[in-house]
Amino acid sequence: MNIKLKPVNDSNREAVLALSVREDQSFVAPNDVSLRQADEANAEQPGLARPFAIYADDKLVGFCMFAFTPEEEAPDDRYWLWRFMIDKNEQGNGFGQAALKEIMKYFRENGADMIYLSTEPENELGLHVYHKLGFRETGIISDGEIVLMRMLKGPNKLIRDFYGVNVDEPLHIRGKKGYGVSAAVNDSNGDILQYCSGSGRYGEDFPVNPDMLFQAGSVSKPMFALTLLRYADKGKIDLDADISGVIPEFVKKGPVTFEALLSHTAGYNIHGFPGYPAKHEPLSSEDVLAGRGNTPKLRRIKPYGKQYIYSGGGITLAELAFTRITGTNLREAFRKEVAEPLGLKRSGFFQPLDEEMVACAAFGGRLGAGEDPEHGYHYYPEHAAAGFWTTPTELVKIGVVLSRSYRRGGFLKKKTAQRMMTPVMNSYGLCIQWFKDDIVGHCGWNEGFLTNWRFSLKKEICVALMYNNATVASSKALDNVACEIYKNACL
DSSP states (O other): OOEEEEEOOTTTHHHHHTOOOOGGGTTSOOHHHHHHHHHHHHHHSTTSEEEEEEEETTEEEEEEEEEEOTTOSSGGGTEEEEEEEEOTTTTTSSHHHHHHHHHHHHHHHTTOSEEEEEEOTTOHHHHHHHHHTTOEEEEEEETTEEEEEEESSSSOOOOOOBTTBOOHHHHTOOSSSSOEEEEEEEOTTSOEEEEEEEBSSTTSOOBOOTTOBEEOGGGHHHHHHHHHHHHHHTTSOOTTSOOTTTSTTTOSSOOOOHHHHHTTOSOBOOOOOOOEETTOOOOOHHHHHTTOSSSOOOOBOSOTTTSOOOOHHHHHHHHHHHHHHHSSOHHHHHIIIIIHHHTOSSOBOOSSOOHHHHTTBOOOTTTTTTTOTTOOSEEOSOHHHHOOEEOHHHHHHHHHHHHHHHHHOSSSOHHHHHHHHSOSBTTBOSSOEEEETTEEEEEEEETTEEEEEEEESSSSOEEEEEESOOOHHHHHHHHHHHHHHHHHHTO
């Protein structure tokens, strides 16, 4: 067959508009939408959008549209197959594959070294054609669509590049059965872009996807603080009140305030928690604080309010006081005050993790291969300190909301958000760490899991990465990757 690409113009525009796909291919944008977007794009930047009609032996069979911006500095922004469809009456005749070859030829002849496209994950027919012609998933997910690329000159080598950063190499993401990483970014354009690579379960072919749950480690602390501050905004919690009378069995001598506990200036021990095998019998906050678990009994080891000493134990004490004052547990409070108002579907203090959630959960490091093949993660009864499950995408949404609240109020009152972000001691606010300049956030380390979460107080830029490999070396590597992605997302 002889495939030709002809620009869409007045002579064929109506015929192109009459083309359509099957009912089960509703994820393909209608051609009238594509042509309208082309007109809008070209009005703003002439030549950016290039719509073409696809002909087979002079018969109109499909439509495609290119995004051409050769002046872009980033190679992955220059050349895109923006839209591609074959009419429902012409599918199954080999036109898709033949047209795609002609499209690749056009890009190559017009100076492209590589070509990108994105498609819905359920577009099985399209993916079959793309894979057959050498396109491969990059790991990037944009607006819910997976991004594929193909080199057009030289060896067809997949380039792993997320905001100019090769995420896989420093994190040792190799193959389908090693470690895995999930990332999300809200960048300077206000777009949320996601990246997934590797396996969510070491030793298994279990590809990471944007909805996969990871343990957030100590990023649980700012999630607890956010929940508590929502109650403070409603007048149900006083950050400065002496709460020693609420938790008298663990505070022999007051005062103790929520501010001191959340800022790690109350002088308590127990830096962090190792967790327990997933099927361990449930423990209460009282059990943990009394030393009936695998950590020592909570006690004050430094003068109150005089110095910064990071204490997961102090956060657990704050959680106990919070639940006693409010009469609700943290899981329910977060759901009601944060998750539901923000539309979060995959975030919460799920301890223990509900069995129906296990199928979509990552396993930490090699726990699934060793300790428990069915539950490769630890149980954390210390909910506020270490018990949060989430996704990078939902962490990014929370970061953006906190940034807005800091600047103009909203989800939190402006005064409350600014208090949360203002350092009390040692560059640490109320469960928020200052990194540098206007960048704040928190890092997390649970058994087998790492999280790096940071956002700007001046702009709506947020980066979140979650990784199922927790070592000192991998923590440093993840921090370096997060720094580079954040820097490039600001451009």
